[in-house]
Amino acid sequence: MKKNTNKILKGDVLEVLKKLPSNFIDVGVTSPPYNKQENKKGWLVKNVKYDIASDKKSELEYQKEQIAVLNEIYRITKNGGHFFYNHKTRWERGTMIHPIEWLLKTNWVIRQEIIWDRGIAANIRGWRFWQTDERIYWLYKPSIKDNKIGEELLSKHALLTSVWKIRPENKNPHPAPFPLVLPARCIYSVLNEKRGVVLDPYCGSGTTLVAAKLLGHDYLGIDISEEYISMSNERIKNSMKEKIILDIETSNHKVIKTFKQRKEEGGFTGKFRNKKNGLLDAQDTFPISLFDKSLL
Numbered sequence: 001m002k003k004n005t006n007k008i009l010k011g012d013v014l015e016v017l018k019k020l021p022s023n024f025i026d027v028g029v030t031s032p033p034y035n036k037q038e039n040k041k042g043w044l045v046k047n048v049k050y051d052i053a054s055d056k057k058s059e060l061e062y063q064k065e066q067i068a069v070l071n072e073i074y075r076i077t078k079n080g081g082h083f084f085y086n087h088k089t090r091w092e093r094g095t096m097i098h099p100i101e102w103l104l105k106t107n108w109v110i111r112q113e114i115i116w117d118r119g120i121a122a123n124i125r126g127w128r129f130w131q132t133d134e135r136i137y138w139l140y141k142p143s144i145k146d147n148k149i150g151e152e153l154l155s156k157h158a159l160l161t162s163v164w165k166i167r168p169e170n171k172n173p174h175p176a177p178f179p180l181v182l183p184a185r186c187i188y189s190v191l192n193e194k195r196g197v198v199l200d201p202y203c204g205s206g207t208t209l210v211a212a213k214l215l216g217h218d219y220l221g222i223d224i225s226e227e228y229i230s231m232s233n234e235r236i237k238n239s240m241k242e243k244i245i246l247d248i249e250t251s252n253h254k255v256i257k258t259f260k261q262r263k264e265e266g267g268f269t270g271k272f273r274n275k276k277n278g279l280l281d282a283q284d285t286f287p288i289s290l291f292d293k294s295l296l
């Protein structure tokens with residue numbers, strides 16, 4: 001499938017996806033436009049305005065489009081493949097809009113809802129507690145029909161837990177980039193040392209593609225903006241400059257103590273109560289070095 005890899009295709013995501021063959025992507029990671037109507041700026045952030053694409057649609061039209069895009073991605077993903085979809089909960093005149101509303105209408109199996117704890121709020125008004133979280137939906141295309149469970153992650157990846165404390169990116173000129181650690185964690189966890197093809201259908205400044213390249217994979221990006229595609233290509237060309245971030249992330253995927261060692265030392269063995277320590281709380285259950293140190 002070399003013809004469709006290691007490049008960025010320019011155009012409307014749905015039109016481009018429809019022209020691609022079936023079953024060739026191993027894993028995808030993306031953050032689509034959130035349909036924030038372009039007027040929703042917070043006190044602490046600029047409003048997101050993309051170069052070409054409008055982020056101002058009726059919610060119905062937006063959700064219909066996201067379902068169509070996700071189903072096309074499902075078609076081009078291999079059986080047993082994965083897709084990580086970053087989104088967030090939003091409110092329209094006080095009514096909550098949750099991504100699960102349209103995710104349940106797609107062909108994907110929803111494997112997990114991961115909380116991305118950004119540690120910082122965009123809007124600090126008091127209508128609600130300050131929203132410091134976004135979500136990452138881990139979606140799965142079963143390898144065998146009706147087997148929704150799939151393969152287990154290696155312990156060194158699963159130990160990273162379902163709450164990811166990762167600071168937002170603030171050095172990137174793109175209006176809404178995610179940090180390199182985010183796609184790196186998704187890709188490395190499901191592919192481990194296996195080589196594959198990585199997709200980002202709304203690739204923006206190319207963060208997912210840089211992570212894929214540095215981890216030794218082939219990649220495919222799509223974006224509607226010529227300006228962002230140039231930004232991505234430049235970043236991919238200079239990807240070694242960002243390798244240190246990748247190396248720190250992959251070094252955090254590790255098992256510090258085996259089950260036997262933890263048992264001998266009275267550490268966490270799956271029971272929350274043990275003779276030596278009494279009741280364990282969450283911090284005792286995982287080695288602290290597995291958490292992102294920047295937030296400690």
Ligand SMILES: C[S@@+](CC[C@H](N)C(=O)[O-])C[C@H]1O[C@@H](n2cnc3c(N)ncnc32)[C@H](O)[C@@H]1O
Nearest residue numbers: 012013053176177178202203204205207223224
């Ligand atoms: C949230 S940004 C992605 C940022 C990316 N994760 C990064 O780290 O730079 C969404 C991207 O989708 C692109 N986009 C919006 N609508 C599109 C469409 N219909 N077709 C293709 N790309 C689109 C925008 O140009 C923007 O770069």
